[in-house]
Amino acid sequence: MKIIIVDDHPLVRRGLASVIAMQSDMQFAGEATNGPEALDVIEETKPDIVLIDLKLADESGLDVIRIARTRGIVSKFILLTSSASREDFLRAEEVLVDGYVLKEALPEELLFAIQLVYKGRKYYDPGLMEEKMRMSAGSPTDELTPKEKEVLIQLGQGACNRVIATRLFISEFTVKKHVSQILAKLQVTDRTQAALCANAIGLTKYEMSYE
Structure with missing residues (x-):
């Protein structure tokens, strides 16, 4: 699978690229530091997965995802974040984010998230699960027998x-x-x-x- 990285920190991009390059079934296909660069790289490489920082230098990764969706880009997006507020979660749901991974996650956790999202499933970092539950309308167990x-x-x-x-x-x-x-x-x-x-x-x- 082809993966690109969108983050404004060079060390973060380099670290993520190294983790991906070590996997036989993954290909590091490109990187970007901001929204315009990201959209150009995505349209050029047509990646399967885009790892994108929630907070880029002067913009939000969610805005980049929103624009990508309006352009008909079908890549799957995994949001990288240090934390996420209720507002961030709601906006992420609106733009159909496929996965959420905390930046403090271990490499194997990120790889697990990538594999799940690639297979069409959503991934929520355990550290963000409580916030997801709080933002759910009603009790998440209402439908359970x-x-x-x-x-x-x-x-x-x-x-x-x-x-x-x-x-x-x-x-x-x-x-x-x-x-x-x-x-x-x-x-x-x-x-x-x-x-x-x-x-x-x-x-x-x-x-x-x-x-």
């Missing part, structure tokens, strides 16, 4: 499928089906992020006792 909520509580407590099945007196196959539905309804990519959701909204405070 009672049994799915029980399974989510178990996920929040770190239980594996076998343990969940034993505790809730259901089969492991049924647990897998519930987990799949939970991920889809919460719009998260894996059980780790589902567990983070459970903790962020306080579900795990309702602890259960098991013999």
Whole structure:
């Protein structure tokens, strides 16, 4: 997959480029320091993934993404940020950002995010999950069935499928089906992020006792 980097800090660009260059299935296709440069490079290279800083020198990465969308650019955008406010999240949702990664993330976390986004899924850095939950209208668990909520509580407590099945007196196959539905309804990519959701909204405070 072809990847370009948009960031106004040379050291950040160089570090990200080094991480990408070490991967056999990824190609570092270009870089830019600002919006106009970014749009030129994107249109020229047609990358699969664009890693873009939220706060460029004199502009927002979100404005660059918005312009790219209006031009019909189909690249997927992963936002790099040191932090994100509710306003940032809302604007990011408006321009259909595909992923959010904190700049303090480990290289393997960034690579995991790239792989997920490339496959058409969204990625939210665990450090930003609580803010995402707070900005959601209503409770993110409103669509879950009672049994799915029980399974989510178990996920929040770190239980594996076998343990969940034993505790809730259901089969492991049924647990897998519930987990799949939970991920889809919460719009998260894996059980780790589902567990983070459970903790962020306080579900795990309702602890259960098991013999």
